[in-house]
Amino acid sequence: MNGLFLEIEVIMENDKTLRRLKTVEGHLRGVIRMVEEDAYCIDVIRQIQAVEAALNKVSSLILEDHLNSCVITAIQGNDKKERERVLKEITEVFEMSTKV
Secondary structure, three states, X not given: OHHHHHHHHHHHXXXXXXHHHHHHHHHHHHHHHHHHOOOOHHHHHXXXXXXXXXXXXXXXXXXXXXXXXXXXXXXXXOOXXXXXXXXXXXXXXXXXXXXX
């Protein structure tokens, strides 16, 4: 039963993530249209910032899911190399986020 609940939860999170990404996609198409129509630069920049914020939210949700599933599983497991690998991945993600 617990495994089934976890699978349903993962499917629901994937659906939530896909909905958010499709919303971002639509928003990005709107930004493209604004550029094609030669909209005011500051309005375009504000819309780009909104797209970036929405993508950051999706990224945070995916990271949270990853921490609560893959990372916890690796940390609780007996494979030291796997633990080190997932912790290195998380470190790399944080390092990349500070470079952007």
